[in-house]
Structures are given as C-alpha cells and as structure tokens.
Amino acid sequence: MIITIDGPAASGKGTIARRVAGHYKLPHLDTGLLYRGVAVRLLDRGHALDDVKAAIAAAREFDIASLDAERLRERSIGEAASRVAVFPEVRAALLTLQKDFAHRPEGAVLDGRDTGTVIAPEADVKIFVTASAEMRAERRFRELTAKGEKMTLEAVLAAIRERDRRDSERAIAPLKAAPDAVLLDTTDLDIEAAFRAALSIVEVARAGRGRG
Ligand code: C5P
Numbered sequence: 001m002i003i004t005i006d007g008p009a010a011s012g013k014g015t016i017a018r019r020v021a022g023h024y025k026l027p028h029l030d031t032g033l034l035y036r037g038v039a040v041r042l043l044d045r046g047h048a049l050d051d052v053k054a055a056i057a058a059a060r061e062f063d064i065a066s067l068d069a070e071r072l073r074e075r076s077i078g079e080a081a082s083r084v085a086v087f088p089e090v091r092a093a094l095l096t097l098q099k100d101f102a103h104r105p106e107g108a109v110l111d112g113r114d115t116g117t118v119i120a121p122e123a124d125v126k127i128f129v130t131a132s133a134e135m136r137a138e139r140r141f142r143e144l145t146a147k148g149e150k151m152t153l154e155a156v157l158a159a160i161r162e163r164d165r166r167d168s169e170r171a172i173a174p175l176k177a178a179p180d181a182v183l184l185d186t187t188d189l190d191i192e193a194a195f196r197a198a199l200s201i202v203e204v205a206r207a208g209r210g211r212g
Contacts, residue, residue: 007129031112
C-alpha cells in the first residue's frame with residue numbers, strides 16, 4: 001500500500017505521516033528532508049541559494065545518511081529548501097530516489113508537497129492536509145518558543161505565508177491537492193484527532209479497494 005500525505009508547512013502532515021507509517025508498519029519518507037539536504041549542502045559550501053548549477057550538483061550527489069537530522073529541521077533550512085525546490089533540475093535529480101522509495105515491495109508512506117501528484121500519482125491513498133495559516137503559525141510559534149527561539153507570532157505568520165506562496169506559485173510540481181486526494185483540515189483538531197481522521201481515510205480507501 002502506498003500512502004501519500006501532502007500539505008503546506010506546519011499543517012501537521014509530517015507527524016500524521018509518521019504515525020500512520022508506524023500504525024501500518026510501513027517505511028516513511030519525509031520528502032522535505034531531501035530539499036532541506038540540498039539547501040544545507042549549498043549553505044555549507046558558501047553558495048547562494050539561487051546558484052542553480054551548485055543546487056543541481058548537490059541534488060545529484062544527494063546522500064541523506066550524511067546529513068545531520070537535527071540541523072535539517074531548523075526553520076531557516078525549511079525556508080532555504082523552498083528556494084532550491086523551485087529548480088526543475090533539482091526536482092528531477094531527486095525524483096528516482098523518491099519513486100523507488102514509494103515502490104518498495106512492502107509499501108510506503110511519503111509526505112511532502114507533490115507526493116500524490118508527481119512522485120506517486122498511482123498511490124492507493126492520498127491525503128491533503130490543510131489548516132488555516134493563522135493556526136499553522138500559532139503551532140510553529142509554540143514550537144519555536146519552546147526551543148528558545150525569539151520570534152513574534154506576526155513574523156512566523158509572514159514567513160508561513162511567504163513559504164505557501166513560493167510553494168504554490170512555482171511552475172513545477174506546485175503545492176496542490178491531487179484531484180483524487182481526500183482533504184483533511186486540521187485547523188480545529190489536535191494531533192491525536194488528526195491522526196485518527198487520517199486512519200479512517202486510509203481505512204475507507206482500503207475497504208473501497210477490497211482490502212479492508
Ligand atoms: O516539508 P518541509 O517543510 O520539510 O519542506 C521544506 C521545503 O521543501 C518546502 O517548503 C518545499 O518548498 C520543498 N518541498 C517540495 N516538495 C516536497 C517536499 C518539500 O518542494 N515533496
């Protein structure tokens with residue numbers, strides 16, 4: 001079974017994907033980490049984030065094992081990732097790795113922006129997770145404050161809106177729900193309720209395919 005979970009930053013898709021993967025004992029790929037990894041490589045080598053040649057080279061030699069997971073999760077790296085993710089050649093260089101992961105014999109859960117539209121359009125279940133920008137900013141703000149980062153809620157909201165704009169307006173593989181994705185709005189749900197809602201979407205899809 002292939003399950004794709006797409007959605008904007010701080011929608012809850014990553015946590016939902018991890019928990020759904022744990023529930024069905026499926027391998028999970030957070031595809032955002034790939035773009036984050038490319039961005040980190042560029043920064044570490046002193047290249048500008050709009051240096052397309054350097055970005056393509058970093059994507060071609062991509063090796064997730066060599067990257068420091070803690071650092072990849074930093075907020076600034078997420079924003080840098082959305083800048084390298086606009087280059088078609090960078091996306092192309094990361095495509096096979098993601099498609100191969102989706103087609104592991106045991107199945108897979110992938111989360112990101114284009115996993116249901118580009119990486120695995122043939123997925124058995126597609127979920128598109130949304131939440132209002134205000135609620136996503138509030139969640140991110142709480143996370144950052146807990147980590148001791150100093151940022152105002154307004155600045156977090158502005159950064160979220162900017163990332164949404166960049167991810168939705170890019171010409172290639174923009175953030176958008178696949179026509180056959182089920183929408184899951186987590187604005188008024190806590191993580192437990194969101195996970196339960198995702199499970200029931202998967203179960204309904206499985207039953208519909210005769211695997212229930
Ligand atoms: O999901 P995460 O915040 O880790 O993603 C970082 C950035 O990587 C996103 O803002 C987006 O620009 C890019 N990305 C993408 N396609 C994906 C996953 C992430 O373009 N499938």
